[in-house]
Amino acid sequence: MNRDPQIDSNGKLVHLLSIEGIPRDTLIGILDTARSFVSVTEREIKKVPLLRGKSVFNLFFEPSTRTHTTFEIAAKRLSADVINLNVGSSSQSKGETLLDTVANLSAMHADMFVVRHSQSGAANLIASNVAPNIHVINAGDGSHAHPTQALLDIFTIRHYKKEFAGLRVAIVGDILHSRVARSQIHALTTLGVSEVRVIAPATLLPSHLSKMGVQVFRNMAEGLRDVDVVIMLRLQNERMNGELLPSAQEYFKNYGLTPEKLANARPDAIVMHPGPMNRGVEIDSSVADGRQSVILPQVTFGIAVRMAVMSILAGQS
């Protein structure tokens, strides 16, 4: 396991497990492909036959609504057969191991697995153990990676800002537990934005973030100064009061995105959120629904981006 399992010996992307290690050109290629799919999703007949006859298994070991749904829509718009499994409630609770579950589904001639799991590295483990013709897409593993979310985020940024060079992007919130943040950081640094900032209290920051090429801010007003893009992260309920934070109220006071704090950013800054939002905890409703918010377009672009990823991987078979 010393080689990146998502890239084959010819340098082709065979799985999507993490943004880390994917070259800039490949990322841009995915974004370009996604752009062509945006028009498909706007047509009256929203289907293309690229994955006709292919079986896509949505393998969700952890509950999810949005990601699950958008993957399902994306696969259906590519004409794939979609099989949804909420594994958390069946095999795993009967003691079957992750790899046994996957082996059984592989025997049903799956072509692609979309995997969500609570453990970092679960998608890597599956990808390292499936037959070579099966592709694995990581739909979120523990605190490790959520690559399609990061791809739709950079798609959104590119849509509104055109170029990545020269941009200042701030990611605010629970970086420590966030797979979204890690994938966004890799994507943004690979694409060469001029500055990636993270803003959080020390209890929500991993120890060696600066090694990932970001600037760390504890103070939100300072961190937001002159940024072009503000990405807010969801704060999980169970982390709002305890050993990491004293209360949701105090968190909102220091790190909630209000119009006053947003005023530190550039006037044309866009506000993003991977959802689902906690209004009044990490973001004020007037910002979430305000003119700078691009949170709903993110969801729409998410379908096109997932179509792009699926069609590119299927094209490598």
Add this chain to the structure above:
Amino acid sequence: MTNIRIKGGRLVDPANGLDVRKDVYISQAEVAAIGDAPADFHVDRTVDASGLIVCPGLVDVAARLREPGHEYRATLESEAVAAVAGGITSLACPPDTDPPLDEPGLVEMLKYRARSLNLVQVYPVGALTQGLEGRKLTEMSELADAGCVAFSQGDAPLPDARVLLRTMQYAATIGYPVWLRPQDPSLASGGVAHDGEVATRLGLRTIPVVAETAAVSTILLLVRETGARVHLCRLSSADAIDMVRQAKSLGLNVSCDVSANHVHLCEMDIAYFDSNCHLIPPLRSQRDRDAIRAGLADGTIDAICSDHTPLDDDDKQLPFAEAQPGATGLELLLPLTLKWANEAGVSLVQAIGCLTSAPARLLGLSVGRLDVGARADLCIFDPALRWQVDSSRLRSQGHNTPFSGLELEGKALYTIVGGHIVYE
């Protein structure tokens, strides 16, 4: 009993400061002579050791044999065979079996089973607290009479500093050492990887260095308070090694060991979630690994052990955090130590000392040395034999190694226990 002549080898015996080309004669389970044959010595078997190193049988201070309780992972027999194939003739096994080694009967049974195999000599380390629960003392005197050489919690936590103090006082009373793997359980809680660059990148829960140093600090203060003899197991960080170096210079009665894994690997080896690199303690930074190598070279670290932990595939074929920690290691201890010695420019005598005389001293045993008239436990190895680690071909029932595919130099060719050639 056969009389054996080991001919033409390079004899390396760190306990006696020997590195000479001399023959060894074995008779009646003992070393009969070194150099010239004793009078009337009738040779039954000659072992040609030219080009080979002849040294005391290796002593491993930490090897899990998985009995009782985990026989599906390994058995005493499979692991004893692996041990002698690795040149190991004596080993200490931690008490973290199921049930733990907290009853004299369990210890006697283990000793008896090991003796009947007639391979490696097994020295159990008794449980420090009942059920390793960290609350009540075990019957240490009874356990010592049954054959325990030291007392330990294995990898189980001992969160109560007062209980820790009492165990040290009690063990000191009966004259036995306490072996502790220093880790503050609350600071390490839920962690599976070093709090560094790799865990940050992979989103793994962490065990910071301070979990180790906070525990070392408490232990050293309690050693000063009680005068107990304490051995620190499996140090992993530069800071902890510095603390031990300082404690030793102040004359404190402490010793420490590291696993062979940590001499060579660091957090980077986890790469893409390689669960074979999920170890206890976690693999730390390159700086920490460099400090381990420096600590071995300057003698701060007394011994290198295998920390042998055989696991089956199902234990490892899981997401990193869910995989059982540990690596198989009996057959790799010698070549990994030789690799370090080569790379660090450390003499063979010093390197072999970390595997023989030093661990024997920690166990309080007269093994790990070649004295005329003493029990003949020997390892004869080819220091130049190159071989590639193939996990499926290891004799241990556990094939879980982070070194699979690595090319190593040095392999035991003969292992002699109590005058018998038990491996060749």
